[in-house]
Amino acid sequence: MGVSYDYMDYNGFLCIKNIGRDLIDLDKTFECGQCFRWEKLADGTWIGVVNNKIFMLKHKDINGVPCIITNSTLEDWKNILVDYLDLNYAYNISIPDSDKFAKQACEIGKGIRILKQDPWETLISFIISQRNNIPKIKTTISKLCNRFGDIISIKVNGVTYTKNTFPSKQCISKLSISDLDGLGLGYRDRYIIEAANSDVDVYKLRDSKVSSEVALNILQSLYGVGPKVANCVALFGLHKLDVFPIDVWMQRIIDQYYNGDIDIKSYGSLAGLIQQYMFYTIRFFEG
DNA sequence: CGCCAGGATACCC
DNA sequence: GGGTATCATGGC
Numbered sequence: 509m510g511v512s513y514d515y516m517d518y519n520g521f522l523c524i525k526n527i528g529r530d531l532i533d534l535d536k537t538f539e540c541g542q543c544f545r546w547e548k549l550a551d552g553t554w555i556g557v558v559n560n561k562i563f564m565l566k567h568k569d570i571n572g573v574p575c576i577i578t579n580s581t582l583e584d585w586k587n588i589l590v591d592y593l594d595l596n597y598a599y600n601i602s603i604p605d606s607d608k609f610a611k612q613a614c615e616i617g618k619g620i621r622i623l624k625q626d627p628w629e630t631l632i633s634f635i636i637s638q639r640n641n642i643p644k645i646k647t648t649i650s651k652l653c654n655r656f657g658d659i660i661s662i663k664v665n666g667v668t669y670t671k672n673t674f675p676s677k678q679c680i681s682k683l684s685i686s687d688l689d690g691l692g693l694g695y696r697d698r699y700i701i702e703a704a705n706s707d708v709d710v711y712k713l714r715d716s717k718v719s720s721e722v723a724l725n726i727l728q729s730l731y732g733v734g735p736k737v738a739n740c741v742a743l744f745g746l747h748k749l750d751v752f753p754i755d756v757w758m759q760r761i762i763d764q765y766y767n768g769d770i771d772i773k774s775y776g777s778l779a780g781l782i783q784q785y786m787f788y789t790i791r792f793f794e795g
Numbered sequence: 796c797g798c799c800a801g802g803a804t805a806c807c808c
Numbered sequence: 809g810g811g812t813a814t815c816a817t818g819g820c
Contacts, residue, residue, distance in 0.1 A: 641800040694816030755801035
């Protein structure tokens with residue numbers, strides 16, 4: 509069940525060997541709509557913040573062997589990134605042959621990993637996402653981090669890269685609504701303030717191992733968090749892979765390919781992954 | 796310019 | 809229970 513990796517040095521960087529795009533496709537994983545803060549540099553390197561540290565990841569074929577090059581130490585790769593990228597195991601999906609759209613989506617979306625994102629960042633990010641488009645969501649979250657997050661930087665090959673951490677719950681709990689003016693949050697500003705002052709602790713919720721149903725109910729007790737946002741937080745922040753967020757794009761799929769009635773239970777414990785394959789398919793291949 | 800966006804809420808019947 | 813007006817903002 510467990511996946512092991514081989515390593516080597518590549519010009520002073522950690523190189524993970526034999527890790528191809530079928531297992532993890534960085535472009536699909538970071539562009540599929542589950543996260544909003546990873547950035548692709550001109551040379552194809554992805555740069556992002558995990559556990560308040562800056563990490564860089566890049567696909568590179570070396571002598572025909574698919575590899576990933578990273579600035580991470582081996583220790584951080586094993587302790588942080590493997591978990592964050594959900595690389596401890598391979599996804600084992602079974603779709604009925606009759607479900608042609610889902611089977612096609614699994615092929616198109618192959619390589620997407622469901623990230624184990626920070627639950628608090630995920631909650632606020634998807635509160636912001638409601639009734640917004642993806643470019644706007646990214647801009648707004650970036651402004652929020654730039655105003656209230658801590659500045660962190662790394663130096664790689666003589667070049668300094670600077671990012672901001674995502675502002676913590678404690679940080680935002682000290683703010684008032686007017687402190688959020690100018691970020692483009694619109695009516696969602698008070699939802700964020702309320703969440704920061706709520707007793708709901710999404711970290712404890714993640715670690716408590718409660719059922720998805722219970723987690724969804726607790727998340728929806730937050731003001732401004734309805735079924736869709738709760739499902740996204742559960743999937744991307746609590747790693748509840750059986751939930752199935754339905755937004756306007758997924759509803760179009762359901763109406764167009766499933767006559768308005770989809771059998772989510774037929775997708776089993778990886779329904780959320782299949783949902784993400786479908787979302788990626790309609791947003792980036794047919795949309 | 797108008798339409799739409801990874802929706803939720805309050806209020807109606 | 810189900811249907812709908814309203815909610816800010818900006819990308820396109």
